[in-house]
Amino acid sequence: AQSVSQHNHHVILSEAASLELGCNYSYGGTVNLFWYVQYPGQHLQLLLKYFSGDPLVKGIKGFEAEFIKSKFSFNLRKPSVQWSDTAEYFCAVNKGGSQGNLIFGKGTKLSVKP
């Protein structure tokens, strides 16, 4: 069955540190890839998405993610985090051309210390 793995349950960083959150998926066909963010007390928001083309995708708030097909990975990165980036981050995958049922990873909590 299709699955999504996020390697880190909780990441703690100081402001200005660089961030990389891992995401791997198990499906071998064409996929669409997403990162969602949930700030404390808020609902899930789309951070960025990849369908095709340039494997380096830029999202909102300085985030980017790189799709590496050979590694089945879609890691999220940010060069310099801020306290306001404290949130839970979810990677999600769906099969390209499907009805679009997203399969989510278990999420990674990011805590940024001021």
Next chain:
Amino acid sequence: SQTIHQWPATLVQPVGSPLSLECTVEGTSNPNLYWYRQAAGRGLQLLFYSVGIGQISSEVPQNLSASRPQDRQFILSSKKLLLSDSGFYLCAWAQTGVYGYTFGSGTRLTVV
């Protein structure tokens, strides 16, 4: 613009009581609709999805059911709640599913 409404925001219900959570979407037609449950340490689990009125697909066997009586209305129900039904329930919609979802604000359900 499209909006999604979900209510109530929080709910405390005794074991064995019924449940009805409602989700409505505005500003679009024939959306795909989804119910997810978010449990601590378990991420987001897809419970049900619907591609049209009266069409419900269940992803996991459970104590819950879903219905779509109108194009932009999606209801999550239970006849008798269990303790294990506690969690954070999220409704989402997508026009095609390919372009990512828009989520509602969620309902925190505590079964006591």
